[in-house]
Amino acid sequence: DGGITQSPKYLFRKEGQNVTLSCEQNLNHDAMYWYRQDPGQGLRLIYYSQIVNDFQKGDIAEGYSVSREKKESFPLTVTSAQKNPTAFYLCASSPRQAFSSGNTIYFGEGSWLTVV
């Protein structure tokens, strides 16, 4: 089945540890995104990538890092510098970002990260 797979679904992190959330897509999409959602809040963009080996900071990139070595993979690392990392993280992808076509962004099922 085509789609976006995020893992793990639930993750617990001790303070001071780095953790990596996995995101894989088999939709052949060029662009990939990471969003953070806090309880009762909307989604905020952390990082996005329009093509392999390239990525840009979103609105709340501090304390996060990403890589885009393969088209289908866009892992997110939550570093110890992120002071309030407990949240729901959503990965998304879309076809090549031709703005004039308004390509729809599709989402994975999300990962819950809790700091203990």
Added chain:
Amino acid sequence: AQKVTQAQTEISVVEKEDVTLDCVYETRDTTYYLFWYKQPPSGELVFLIRRNSFDEQNEISGRYSWNFQKSTSSFNFTITASQVVDSAVYFCALRAAGNKLTFGGGTRVLVKP
């Protein structure tokens, strides 16, 4: 800068009632796209509709309908004859220059049997 406002944080209705979700947006761009997504309890966001700034036709899809009014910068969403399965959080989103998708805060819809 772009902004999306969903003033209703939560709406509770009884099954078969209609429910309208408000969405007001701000952008300086003349070309932009508006979206609605549904987030069921499972967490993933399900795409419902996309509308571009040059197409003000209203759209109906089954029990869902959307009213786009450029003059008031609104893109409202109505669920007709609501069902329990419609219970979810609904997000309105805007995509303008720069290609980032900006979300509103979401409206939680609770449909009671």
